Amino acid sequence: MTLNVKLGCGQITWRHPAAAGSTEDDVLADIATAGYQGAPWSGPDRGADTIRELWQRHGLEPAPSYLGGDYWDPDQREQQVAAARRAAEVSEQLGLTEIYVAAGGFNATTRSGRTRRDVVAHSGPDDSLSDEQFAELAETMQAVGRATLEHGVRACYHNHGGTFVEREDEIERLLAATDPEVLFLGPDTGHLAWAGIDVVDFARRHGDRIKTVHLKDVDGAVQAKGAGEGWDYSTFEQNAIWTEVGQGDVDFAGLFQVLSDHDFDGWLIVETDVTQLAGPAESARVSRDHLRSVGI
Numbered sequence: 187m188t189l190n191v192k193l194g195c196g197q198i199t200w201r202h203p204a205a206a207g208s209t210e211d212d213v214l215a216d217i218a219t220a221g222y223q224g225a226p227w228s229g230p231d232r233g234a235d236t237i238r239e240l241w242q243r244h245g246l247e248p249a250p251s252y253l254g255g256d257y258w259d260p261d262q263r264e265q266q267v268a269a270a271r272r273a274a275e276v277s278e279q280l281g282l283t284e285i286y287v288a289a290g291g292f293n294a295t296t297r298s299g300r301t302r303r304d305v306v307a308h309s310g311p312d313d314s315l316s317d318e319q320f321a322e323l324a325e326t327m328q329a330v331g332r333a334t335l336e337h338g339v340r341a342c343y344h345n346h347g348g349t350f351v352e353r354e355d356e357i358e359r360l361l362a363a364t365d366p367e368v369l370f371l372g373p374d375t376g377h378l379a380w381a382g383i384d385v386v387d388f389a390r391r392h393g394d395r396i397k398t399v400h401l402k403d404v405d406g407a408v409q410a411k412g413a414g415e416g417w418d419y420s421t422f423e424q425n426a427i428w429t430e431v432g433q434g435d436v437d438f439a440g441l442f443q444v445l446s447d448h449d450f451d452g453w454l455i456v457e458t459d460v461t462q463l464a465g466p467a468e469s470a471r472v473s474r475d476h477l478r479s480v481g482i
Contacts (some may be wrong), residue, residue, distance in 0.1 A: 187442060187443050187446045187481070188446055189442055189445060189446045189450065189481070189482065190451050191361040191445075191450065191451060191452065191453065191454050191482065192223050192224060192247070192249070192452070192453045192454070193222055193223050193224075193453075193454050193456070193474075193477065193482060194217075194222055194223060194224040194225050194226065194247075194249035194454070194455045194456070195217045195222040195224075195225055195455065195456045195457075195470050195473075195474070196225065196226055196400070196451055196455050196456065196457035197213050197217075197226065198457050198458075198459055198470050199336070199457065199458050199459070199460075199461055199466035199470065200213045200216075200466045200467050201322065201460075202460070202461055202465055202466045202469075204464060204466065205465060205466050209243070209316050210240065210474070211240070211243070213225075213466075214240070214241065214243075214244040214246055215244055215360060216466065216467040216469060216470060217244070217246065218245050218246050219467070220470040220471045220472075220474045221429070221471075221474045221478070222243070222456070222470070222474060223246065223247055223249075223454070224246050224247035224248060224249040225241070225246055225248070225249055225250045225454060226248070226250060226251050226252060227241070227248035227249065227251050227276075227280060227282075228251055228252075228278075230251075230273050230275075230276045230279060230400070231421045232277065233274050233276070234279035234280050237276070237280065237281060237353050237432075243416050245247075245378070248280045248281075248282065249282075249453050249455055250277070250282055250284045250285050250286055250342070250372070250398050250410060250453050250455070251273060251276075251277065251282075251285055252285070252287075252288070252344065253269065253270055253273055253286065253287045253330075254287075254288045254290050255269075255274070255286060255289070255290060256289070256290055256294075257287075257289045257322075257326040257327060257330070258289065258292070258315050258319040258320065258326070258350065259322070260326075263322075263325075263326050263329065266326060267326070267329045267330055267333050268333075269331045270285075270287070270330040270334050270341065271333040271334070271336065271337070272305040273285055273334075274334035274335075274336065274337040274339040274341075275280060275337050275381065277337065277339045277431050278337040278338055278339055282339065283338060283339055283340060283452075284339065284340050284342050284370070284372065284397050284398045284452060284453065285334060285339055285340070285341055285342065285444030286342055286344040286372045286398070287327065287330055287341045287342065287343055287344060287372075288343065288344040288345070288346050288349065288351070289349055289350050289351050289414040290317075290349055290350075291348075291349045291350035292348050292349060294350070296309075296313040296314070297312045297313070297316070297445065298310065298312035298313050298314060300313060302348045302349055302350060302352065302458065303348045303418055303419040303420075304419075305416075305418075306347045306348040306352070306380070306417075306418065306422065307347065307380055307381060307382065307409065307412060307413040307417075307421045307422070308413045308414075308416055308444075309352065309353060314350065314353075314356065315350050318361075319350075320363075321363075322357065323350070323351075323360065324360060324363035324364055327341070327343065327360070327364055327369050328365065328368055328369060329362055329396065330369075330371075331364070331368035331369040332368055333364075340370045341368075341369055341370065342370045342371055342372030342396075342397050342398050343357075343360065343361075343364075343369055343370070343371055343372065344372045344373070344374055344400070344455050345357050345373055345374055345377050345378060346374060346377050347377045347380045347381060347419070349421045352377070352381050353381055354381065354382070354383045354388075354453050357383075361392065361395070366394075366395050370395050370396070370397045371392055371395040371396045371397065372393075372396070372397065372398045372399065372400065373388065373389070373391040373396060373399055373400070374399075374402055374457075375399065375400065375401040375402050375403070375433070375435065375436050375438070375441065376400070376401075376402025376403055376404050376428065376434075376457070376459075377400075377402065378432075379403075379404045379406070379409065379420070379435065380404055380409055380427060382409070382413065384439050385436050385437060385440075385441055386440035386441055386444060389395055389444040389445065390444050391442055393444055393447065393448035393450070394446065394448055396445070396448070397439075397450075397452050398452040398453045398454070398455070399445070399452070399453075399454050399455070400439070400455050400456075400457050401431050401454050401455065401456045401457070401473075401477075402428065402432045402436070402456075402458065402459070403428070403429045403430060403431050403433055403434035403435070403436045403438075403458070404427050404428060404429065404430065404435060404436065405426060405427060405428075405429055405434050405435065406434065406435035408422065408425050409422075409427060409429045409435075410428065411425075412425060414433075423459070423460045426460075426462050427460075428458050428459050428460050428461070428462075429458070429462075430458050430461065430463070430469055430473045430476070431456055431472075431473035431477060432460070432472075432473065432476030432477070432479075432480075433472070433476070433478055438480070442480070442482065454482070456470070456473045456474070456477070458470075458473065
């Protein structure tokens with residue numbers, strides 16, 4: 187297996203209480219010390235030069251950023267496309283060719299009267315967007331994808347637990363409704379597994395569309411128990427759904443083989459949303475050590 191990638195680490199783990207008061211410099215220093223090549227950039231309003239200088243201060247490269255929004259709301263489409271175009275412009279200036287895009291919905295009340303946060307990993311049809319809302323989502327994603335491509339940046343759809351594109355049928359429906367040369371994929375392995383989706387099988391089906399990946403791991407026993415008992419998002423996290431990469435049940439060896447078969451050469455971004463270790467720096471190191479042991 188040959189996999190020529192860039193490996194980054196996301197900053198989300200630094201919400202850990204042990205990191206309280208950490209500055210952006212502190213976080214980037216931890217990521218660099220753990221042995222990563224980069225970290226996702228943020229804050230397009232501060233400009234590419236400022237972002238680049240800060241990252242270079244720590245020997246890091248800016249990695250693909252993330253956009254989220256209520257893309258099913260037609261009243262927000264113009265604003266959302268403009269935001270995507272601006273983020274793509276900064277991405278281009280940073281030398282990046284991908285950006286993650288994801289629909290929200292965490293706290294939106296569904297037709298069932300519940301929020302998607304309430305029903306993560308066990309939602310039903312009445313927790314989904316209506317047909318009209320889903321059509322708007324697909325159309326807006328196409329518009330976002332066309333806007334980012336103006337700057338040579340591929341919008342990569344990012345699945346996420348507790349949102350309106352979480353379940354396998356929701357992801358497949360969106361992919362079928364959009365042009366694979368306009369909307370690409372930036373899947374999250376942990377959120378796929380949390381939704382009960384086989385990560386390797388998903389990558390096999392959509393390998394040509396995958397241009398960047400968030401690497402997360404989950405405890406399969408916690409996933410099964412929580413889905414069966416109807417836990418909400420916070421309860422899953424309190425029961426340690428998340429593990430460091432290589433410590434849970436995601437088949438990363440199988441995933442990397444599929445990516446290699448599809449000549450993947452993009453960014454892989456490690457994230458552990460909530461760590462059970464002493465702090466985020468240790469979490470980042472444990473995941474990095476595992477990936478190094480398997481040749482990444």
